[in-house]
Amino acid sequence: MKAVVYENFNLAPTVQTVPDPTPASHGVVIKVEASGVCRSDFSGWRGHDPVISLPHVPGHELAGIVAAVGRDVKNWRVGDRVTVPFVGGCGACRECYSGNQQVCDNQFQPGFTHWGSFAQLVEAHHADLNLVGIPDNMDFATAASLGCRFVTSFRAVVDQGRVGPGN
Ligand SMILES: [Zn+2]
Ligand SMILES: [Zn+2]
Numbered sequence: 001m002k003a004v005v006y007e008n009f010n011l012a013p014t015v016q017t018v019p020d021p022t023p024a025s026h027g028v029v030i031k032v033e034a035s036g037v038c039r040s041d042f043s044g045w046r047g048h049d050p051v052i053s054l055p056h057v058p059g060h061e062l063a064g065i066v067a068a069v070g071r072d073v074k075n076w077r078v079g080d081r082v083t084v085p086f087v088g089g090c091g092a093c094r095e096c097y098s099g100n101q102q103v104c105d106n107q108f109q110p111g112f113t114h115w116g117s118f119a120q121l122v123e124a125h126h127a128d129l130n131l132v133g134i135p136d137n138m139d140f141a142t143a144a145s146l147g148c149r150f151v152t153s154f155r156a157v158v159d160q161g162r163v164g165p166g167n
Pocket of ligand 2: 089090091092093094095096101104105106107
């Protein structure tokens with residue numbers, strides 16, 4: 001596949017041909033149809049996120065079509081339209097059991113802990129826990145905005161600012 005790769009922090013990324021990802025037993029590979037650009041991608045490229053190892057493919061605001069499915073995945077099939085949250089949970093730690101997968105102790109973050117969506121294909125782990133189906137009437141670019149920028153803004157305004165219905 002083709003991917004945007006940086007070999008070192010603060011150096012210009014290049015488009016390279018790299019091996020296609022294969023799904024983990026609990027994961028899927030997604031054909032990327034849309035990917036946002038986020039300030040967190042910039043912070044990562046600057047070297048400010050210690051989970052990133054080099055060389056690296058950024059990108060975490062993604063939506064696409066399931067292209068390959070791991071053998072233990074029950075709920076998803078090739079061809080499903082999906083997106084993922086910025087932080088994926090493991091489903092097996094204290095935080096995940098408490099319903100707080102966004103602060104999972106073993107989190108999966110495309111574009112940070114693993115290669116991301118500035119690529120033709122991207123992996124997602126623990127697909128039955130983390131994938132979110134996209135309604136037929138929602139385009140991929142809109143869906144790609146939900147997992148990071150929309151939830152961040154929503155929680156800032158509604159939960160922290162207490163502005164909105166019921167507040
Ligand atoms: Zn983001
Ligand atoms: Zn977890």
